[in-house]
Amino acid sequence: MHQPVLASQAQPSDPWPFLPGRFSLRVVRAQGSTLWTDQGEAILDAAGGAIVNNIGHGRRRVAEALAAATETLTYAVPPWSTPSREGLAARLREDWLPTKLDRVYFSAGGSEATEVAMKLAIQHYQAKGEGQRTKILGRRLSYHGTTIATTAVGGHDARKAGLGPLLAPFPQLETPYPLRCPAGADPEAQLTYYLADFDRVLAAEGPETIAGLIAEPIVGSSGGALRPPEGYWPAIAERCKRHGILLIFDEVMTGFGRTGTAFAGDHWGLAPDILVGGKGLAGGYAPLGGVFSHRGVLDPIAEAGLEVMFHTFGAHPGACAAAETVLAIMTEEGLVAAAAQKGAFLKACLEDVLGDHPQVAEVRGAGLLLAVELVQNRETGELFPRERKLTLSVLEEGLKRGVYYYPGGTGTVRDILCLGPAMTTTEGELEQMATTLRAAIDGALARHA
Ligand SMILES: Cc1ncc(COP(=O)(O)O)c(C=O)c1O
Incomplete structure (x- = not known):
């Protein structure tokens, strides 16, 4: 030993x-x-x-790309364009993102990115004059980050402990947990059960008050790699579309190949309205998170003149160069x-x-x-x-x-x-x-x- x-x-x-x-x-x-x-x-x-x-650790090629980008251009405010930002955005569009998602935003980590996604859903509806859509649906067993809003919308009890006074109440759905589903072991019965839960929460809250649903398509460590019954995501995505609820997939843990597809949503052929990435985007070589969305979500925000404030260290030139190289290696190998x-x-x-x-x-x-x-x-x-x-x-x-x-x-x-x-x-x-x-x-x- x-x-x-x-x-x-x-x-x-x-x-x-x-x-x-x-x-x-x-x-x-x-x-x-x-x-x-x-x-x-x-x-x-x-x-x-x-x-x-x-x-894997210790890839010289990534370290060299990071060093070169940092030496050439140490820092630039995130809204500006730089070669490494352009390179990463192009690679994401060409090789990784669902075609529908044609706009990219970079933060310095997953929590910042999930919070941006939540804000976008709310701003989208404020901009469109549907100011009553003030809620984001979360799920009881989930993790979306460490900020106050992402902690509140998430379902990680241990990480909420001691923070009660700060955490706003977000409506929550049950997270499919097939091993312990109250409806038993039959996948069809489980599917019916979890969809009924969604319908119940929607009816109780009023669909017209909900801006978005944030969820990990396959739950990461809070539930331990939980996969919902087949048919769950297509049915939820259809319901969200029907009620104008923006679907936010938090793929900070599952994205960039982790579950055996580019994104976990691919297991069901689903592209959300807003996709959030982190972790595997730069593979640990640099801190970086990403929010990926499309014009339908973003144009109303821009037209209304609303801000999407940057994070000072978002889209860091070195981190973007590292991520582009990590993603190139992922593809080549x-x-x-x-x-x-x-x-x-x-x-x-x-x-x-x-x-x-x-x-x-x-x-x-x-x-x-x-x-x-x-x-x-x-x-x-x-x-x-x-x-x-x-x-x-x-x-x-x-x-x-x-x-x-x-x-x-x-x-x-x-x-x-x-x-x-x-x-x-x-x-x-x-x-x-x-x-x-x-x-x-x-x-x-x-x-x-
Ligand atoms: C699904 C999910 N969302 C968000 C986060 C938060 O990301 P970060 O720790 O980079 O802020 C994590 C981190 O574990 C995560 O697993």
């Missing part, structure tokens, strides 16, 4: 991490899918950081297809080692966004007590064995381990991620045996 990497945790007297006692490691370098701590211990990164890294193929391989490995495990309720997900949900009782779905902090124990046991997983779940939803490695991860490494997860789960369970 590996030396315990937790030995390199920061001390309480250190200035970092910000909140003392929080889980932290000191990592000093990385290559491919492997990180190294200051103690020289190797950690296989099954989480791609925060499910960010897609082309066929990494979207690799996410589908390697994701299927990793899922099969996980099912192989965990399928018969009495504490594993489900292995789920799409492409290289996968999750394993642990339960006390597989038949009844009974959870482990929250105080047991099983997810954290599994994380620690994984690190002791040299693999990092991403914690999932929130509030009453637990214990979930997410996997989102780089698309360049080798099959041998993927196998190691699966077998180590079994050992880490057993190690964590043995702690309280």
